[in-house]
């Protein structure tokens with residue numbers, strides 16, 4: 001059963017009230033032209049929300065959704081066309097389509113099936129693309145739809161006006177559709193699927209590393225957004241009664257994108273607000289476009305004033321407010337109209353149940369002959385070691401030794417060239433990157449990769465919802481993990497606003513929410529001050545004691561490594577040169593030579609008693625250049 005959160009309901013009410021108010025004001029005080037304008041506003045809101053479901057949540061601007069509006073408009077128009085008018089307007093319509101004359105609602109349902117089928121077909125390749133390539137592909141789709149509509153004269157009257165569509169839509173028909181669109185868009189945004197897609201918008205690699213199947217999520221949003229756009233197209237067709245392919249082309253795309261961007265691309269309230277602002281600007285400028293004569297002041301006719309006005313409005317808003325008028329968070333979230341009761345929601349942290357701990361005691365993560373070549377450069381060769389539950393393994397080596405390459409190969413971010421990675425016997429080297437965390441291996445990144453425009457709790461919830469944990473609420477579990485790393489009180493803050501040390505701990509919490517059996521930490525103390533490092537040490541000690549995870553820690557801070565680790569693996573120039581206890585590693589001549597680069601030091605080390613800390617933490621090569 002889908003559980004609808006209180007903040008989602010509040011958000012839906014907040015975004016729906018202006019729609020109802022606009023409709024009520026128009027029908028009470030401005031019947032006629034006012035009602036007409038507000039009906040168009042409702043239809044635009046549906047279209048903008050349709051684009052926003054895909055574009056806002058994935059971060060990929062779509063030029064293609066107006067193509068789905070066109071398909072919805074023509075499909076439902078064809079199905080509802082009066083048979084007598086159809087004989088005049090479309091005399092060459094094939095038999096199986098001729099004389100349908102269906103009522104609006106069944107025609108709409110069939111039109112949406114057509115839209116969904118096309119969206120699925122186009123979505124398969126488009127969902128594999130990201131960034132500007134995806135945007136260009138959506139533009140290509142819009143152009144194809146336009147060309148097909150113009151060329152299919154038997155069905156569409158080509159570039160001529162397609163007329164005679166029953167005018168089944170008025171203000172009070174459009175309003176429930178607009179409110180339904182708000183409900184769908186907000187439910188999707190707050191759903192696990194929407195959250196995952198928003199996470200991928202923030203950082204695709206990090207979202208894959210917490211189990212998000214980015215292509216699947218993009219595909220789902222693309223189809224859902226297309227269906228909403230199809231609804232808007234069909235409503236517009238039955239509101240206008242006549243249209244042509246050029247009504248569903250660049251001008252409309254530009255206007256709808258302007259509404260989305262001006263309001264704030266990521267929010268439902270942004271779509272509702274942005275559509276209102278742009279429509280007001282358009283109405284005002286249309287009146288001025290034909291010239292104004294106020295007696296004392298005469299303004300000449302200015303062609304294109306409306307488009308210029310929209311462009312200027314976007315420029316002004318973007319200059320002052322990069323994320324649009326409504327920002328990246330919904331109105332209700334920003335003003336705390338729904339406030340999470342953090343303390344109440346924190347489930348007391350339990351120790352790992354005995355059975356789980358026992359299970360954690362078995363198995364291992366085995367790295368076997370792992371190697372990686374980048375265009376001829378051997379970054380890693382023949383790495384062989386084992387990570388065991390409850391054991392902390394350190395991975396050290398000078399700059400460029402191959403540590404990050406190893407971690408990336410083990411976690412599936414880069415496919416290894418040779419070797420295997422076995423998690424409790426299962427080879428994960430061939431798994432898709434988003435499947436590796438689900439198999440029991442989580443990681444953090446050398447350069448922090450948080451979802452900065454998501455809240456702290458959302459960052460962790462994305463990971464928690466990657467697992468199908470029998471009935472457990474991902475948000476509640478996320479809060480529990482946050483309290484574990486001392487961040488529960490910041491649950492509702494945007495992740496990007498946390499201090500550096502807290503961001504590092506949040507990355508660890510996000511990884512822990514995956515309930516991993518093995519955890520790879522890539523330079524967790526990098527850039528931390530001594531107090532933050534100390535705090536991190538406590539967190540890692542707690543995690544180790546509580547969860548009995550197999551930890552692999554890559555660090556340049558040798559003091560931290562020697563204090564925390566049971567076993568240390570050393571890489572140099574892509575080769576594994578040593579493995580042993582911290583004391584053995586500190587006295588290993590090859591390791592000292594790799595770091596200090598002098599035979600003399602190695603000779604000195606050989607004479608030193610075992611356990612003497614020969615490797616100073618400030619040794620050359622231990623720290624990256626600033």
Ligand SMILES: Nc1ncnc2c1ncn2[C@@H]1O[C@H](COP(=O)(O)OP(=O)(O)OP(=O)(O)O)[C@@H](O)[C@H]1O
Nearest residue numbers: 374377379397398399400401402403404405406624
């Ligand atoms: N994507 C890549 N393409 C080409 N070469 C790469 C790539 N990633 C790493 N390398 C090279 O592989 C070698 C090992 O790099 P890697 O980042 O794994 O080292 P590292 O031990 O993590 O270094 P650091 O401590 O500086 O992070 C380096 O020579 C690096 O330039």
